[in-house]
Amino acid sequence: MRGAHHPYPDYSVADAQWFPAIPSHWAFAKCGQRFEVMLGKMLDSSRVIGNNLGRYLRNTDVQWDLINEDDLPQMDFSPGERERYLVQKGDLLVCEGGEIGRSAIWTRDYSCYYQKALHRLRPHRSSRDSPRFMFYSLALAVKQSRFIAGAGAATIAHLPAESLRRYRFAFPPFVEQIQIAKFLDYETARIDALIEKQQQLIALLKEKRQAVISHAVTKGLNPNAPMRDSGVEWLGDVPAHWRCGKMKYFASLRSGHTPSRSKPEYWEDCFIPWFSLADVWQLRDGKQTFLGETKESISELGLANSAAELLPAGTVVLSRTASVGFSGIMPVPMATTQDFVNWVPGDALSSTYLLFVFRAMAPEFERLKMGSTHKTIYMPDAMRFSCPLPPSDEQSEIVDFLTRKVQELEDATNRARDLVDLLQERRTALISAAVTGKIDVRSWQPPASGSAAA
Numbered sequence: 001m002r003g004a005h006h007p008y009p010d011y012s013v014a015d016a017q018w019f020p021a022i023p024s025h026w027a028f029a030k031c032g033q034r035f036e037v038m039l040g041k042m043l044d045s046s047r048v049i050g051n052n053l054g055r056y057l058r059n060t061d062v063q064w065d066l067i068n069e070d071d072l073p074q075m076d077f078s079p080g081e082r083e084r085y086l087v088q089k090g091d092l093l094v095c096e097g098g099e100i101g102r103s104a105i106w107t108r109d110y111s112c113y114y115q116k117a118l119h120r121l122r123p124h125r126s127s128r129d130s131p132r133f134m135f136y137s138l139a140l141a142v143k144q145s146r147f148i149a150g151a152g153a154a155t156i157a158h159l160p161a162e163s164l165r166r167y168r169f170a171f172p173p174f175v176e177q178i179q180i181a182k183f184l185d186y187e188t189a190r191i192d193a194l195i196e197k198q199q200q201l202i203a204l205l206k207e208k209r210q211a212v213i214s215h216a217v218t219k220g221l222n223p224n225a226p227m228r229d230s231g232v233e234w235l236g237d238v239p240a241h242w243r244c245g246k247m248k249y250f251a252s253l254r255s256g257h258t259p260s261r262s263k264p265e266y267w268e269d270c271f272i273p274w275f276s277l278a279d280v281w282q283l284r285d286g287k288q289t290f291l292g293e294t295k296e297s298i299s300e301l302g303l304a305n306s307a308a309e310l311l312p313a314g315t316v317v318l319s320r321t322a323s324v325g326f327s328g329i330m331p332v333p334m335a336t337t338q339d340f341v342n343w344v345p346g347d348a349l350s351s352t353y354l355l356f357v358f359r360a361m362a363p364e365f366e367r368l369k370m371g372s373t374h375k376t377i378y379m380p381d382a383m384r385f386s387c388p389l390p391p392s393d394e395q396s397e398i399v400d401f402l403t404r405k406v407q408e409l410e411d412a413t414n415r416a417r418d419l420v421d422l423l424q425e426r427r428t429a430l431i432s433a434a435v436t437g438k439i440d441v442r443s444w445q446p447p448a449s450g451s452a453a454a
Helices: 079-085 131-143 161-166 174-219 277-283 300-304 351-360 362-368 379-383 392-435
Strands: 011-015 019-023 027-030 035-039 053-057 074-076 092-095 103-105 118-123 168-171 227-229 237-239 243-246 251-254 272-275 296-298 316-319 327-329 340-345 386-389
Touching (some): 019 168, 092 131, 131 174, 174 237, 174 351, 174 392, 340 351, 351 386
Antiparallel strands (some): 027 168, 035 118, 092 103, 092 118, 251 340, 272 296
């Protein structure tokens, strides 16, 4: 927030929990006293044809301050329903389910309607209220979890119209509502622009991380090293003195499996760590090198009666089904499910270097994934993986370089994420201060064109 904003001169008590005090000239009223709250039409799959077809908005079409207008479905609306469920320019649409209270204003002139999963808020003629001001009031209510907290002990999955009508909000005079909305439009746009810049930076840092890893494990650290064609598309040219070939020549491919669940004796006295898809969350962000504690263990009897193997510490695991391409190193002897391909490096291959190779292969994994529902890399493709093999001392240098460089990029990413969090908190605090009357912006004016701060 740029500059100082002073409070109002006089306040009065409103509501102890959400509005301890509001400016004395503001009103405190139920939403239904100021806005007509109308739920949309119940979906009817048998009425998708007819003489009165009209496009309608769904819950998912209403995002925060944004309404999707592409590929809207159609349904039959009778003449009476067209009048009842028409969305007019300036109507505030509020999600009844999903993210309860998510809102946006309809700004178009063409005819469109809305389904039952949405509320339409339209000011009563007698109240003369601003939908834009109400939008910000709803945004604050959602941040405060008012629609859930107000339901009592049990959370609710929906916001019925009668409940929304009963919620109380602070309402300044109409002219003041317009002024507050203009102030918030301007200031939140500035904050949103800063957030967008940081999110772009985070995306660029992610791309740079991938590029740094890919370059180091395939090209090495010496920019002057003579190069040769590897014969592998994703590798391209590699240093001429490196070996290169099928991964199975440098590491042993081992399988995972699940002991039969129908044999209770296989699941007694379980103490062998058993890595499964329930544990793959540990690897999703690419930060963790070693596998952590597993959700389940298996027994020696279960291991002996399945295709699972007890693999040595240093084995590099790669998820190949559902969550494809995530990798990590076993810190202790472990077994895995069949959802992983496991590589036991030979003497010439470093586990950590192989881990970075897998992380460099992310685009290659995307190419190899198959299946419509659950994407999978099949074993024949895994057996054809290729791997560059620098001398051992170069592998160590590459691992040291990447460990340091990736951490630097991660630190920069964390700083950007922290700034995004701070800006989002500041945005919420600004909305809260304005719509609850903690600051007086009646004399605020936007800076002259060209003088706004970056």
